[in-house]
Amino acid sequence: MxxxxxxxxxxxxxxxxxxxxxxxxxxxxxxxxxxxxxxxxxxxxxxxxxxxxxxxxxxxxxxxxxxxxxxxxxxxxxxxxxxxxxxxxxxxxxxxxxxxxxxxxxxxxxxxxxxxxAPHPGVAAARAGLPGLLRAFGAVHGAWVEDKGRAVAVHTRRAEDPQAAFETLRGPLGELAAEHGLIVEPGRLVLELRPPGxxxxxxxxxxxxxxxxxxxxxxxxxxxxxxxxxxxxxxxxxxxxxxxxxxxxxxxxxxxxxxxxxxxxxxxxxxxxxxxxxxxxxx
The missing domain is CATH 3.40.50.1000 (HAD superfamily/HAD-like)
Structure with a gap:
């Protein structure tokens, strides 16, 4: 147009x-x-x-x-x-x-x-667990965490292979989210852990x-x-x-x-x- x-x-x-x-x-x-x-x-x-x-x-x-x-x-x-x-x-x-x-x-x-x-308590727990999880997946070099207060997001746009890093982290982040009563919202090279509902x-x-x-x-x-x-x-x-x-x-x-x-x-x-x-x- x-x-x-x-x-x-x-x-x-x-x-x-x-x-x-x-x-x-x-x-x-x-x-x-x-x-x-x-x-x-x-x-x-x-x-x-x-x-x-x-x-x-x-x-x-x-x-x-x-x-x-x-x-x-x-x-x-x-x-x-x-x-x-x-x-x-x-x-x-x-x-x-x-x-x-x-x-x-x-x-x-x-x-x-x-x-x-009030914020969902699971967000703080997931935030605390993220550094260890990302260290365990050293292959996703360049992934980084954005703290949104009521949610926390992992971005792979700066990784060497952004899409591969996204796919690698999707499952583990889903498990971390579920452990703390959260859900994962996928986006364009970002995976956000946030409260459900x-x-x-x-x-x-x-x-x-x-x-x-x-x-x-x-x-x-x-x-x-x-x-x-x-x-x-x-x-x-x-x-x-x-x-x-x-x-x-x-x-x-x-x-x-x-x-x-x-x-x-x-x-x-x-x-x-x-x-x-x-x-x-x-x-």
Missing amino acids: GSHPESLPSPTTPAGREGLNAVLARPDRAVIALDFDGTLADIVPDPEQARAHPGAVSALAALAPKVASIAVITGRPADVAVRFGGFAGVPGLEHLVVLGHYGAERWDAVSGAVHAP MDKGVALTTYVRELDAESVVYAGDDLGDLAAFAAVEKLRDGGPDGVPGLLVCSGSTEVPDLAARADLSVPGPAAVVAFLAALAERL
């Missing part, structure tokens, strides 16, 4: 077109939900260096006043996503919420506060129902976004109480499962931002 604001792309599926039309018809009842890394921000070797695409905040600020809410749903801690996104104190973003740790945490622009339950699908469905939204857009790029895609599919299959929805895949080559289920695929964060700007302009 082009970068001109007027070029709002057309979804390739009937369900996607219905979802987009519902947003255009009643934008004040629409929820626009977005993943952060890989969707609003480019994937970078060091997650600490991730920042929202340069045009993201202005596109979101143009769109937010016209819709019921914009929700950023991320595996990151909410305050980290807010900081890396540059979302705090931006005029026009009063309708923004960040659902961090897959929805376990919630930051809203109105109060600027993060609300969250919360995922992006649960977070999205809960938020859409809370706002009594009449339409929903979800954009994501990774395996963790499949739960949100499934939630939108379930919402729009809900008969008389169904909620029309549009599924957008950011970067259609790295996670084929996501691209195959999307109503609209765009080539990464710059194109997601262009889509948001075009939607704001159309509304």
